[in-house]
Amino acid sequence: MKKEEVPQDKSNLESANFKELCYAVDENGEYTTAHSTGWDPKTIALDNAIREIEERIAEAKQRVLNNETSPIEYYMELHKMDLSVLASYAGIWKWKVKRDFKPSVFKKLNSKTLQKYADIFGVTVEELKHVQ
CATH class of the missing domain: 1.10.260 (434 Repressor (Amino-terminal Domain))
Structure with missing residues (x-):
């Protein structure tokens, strides 16, 4: 995914002032890192796992x-x-x-x-x- 498309959805990470490090492609087509505050599908999966625990x-x-x-x-x-x-x-x-x-x-x-x-x-x- 392109660097500007890295998800910034609300998640538990955001409330704790944490950001997840992701890999993305920059404007030159090179792999780089980008920070994300969350991604809804991942947040839902993590919330379900925590509830189960x-x-x-x-x-x-x-x-x-x-x-x-x-x-x-x-x-x-x-x-x-x-x-x-x-x-x-x-x-x-x-x-x-x-x-x-x-x-x-x-x-x-x-x-x-x-x-x-x-x-x-x-x-x-x-x-x-x-x-x-």
Whole structure:
């Protein structure tokens, strides 16, 4: 697209005074960079993705409060991780992390493992144990 055609639609970027760097073609037909405040289709897609993430966080929190899962799953969702990412950060197998989602297993985790999860999520062990 031509540099003067780079979209400048309203988006979340605009309200935060951020601009996205895009590639465009200048008046000489050369590739150059241009700033964009947003593009409606991209804004809609990002808004939908954020809404979906917020729903997953709320659902995980409710499952913790219902004693259907451990706080590890809630914090994983809150930090926009998936099972593979969390397992990688923790340095343990995915099946082990998934097993730690079980409330009965979570209650028996040793302090070293709890501290490892707390460090990953940037919370205290006490905060990890008690989702409000």
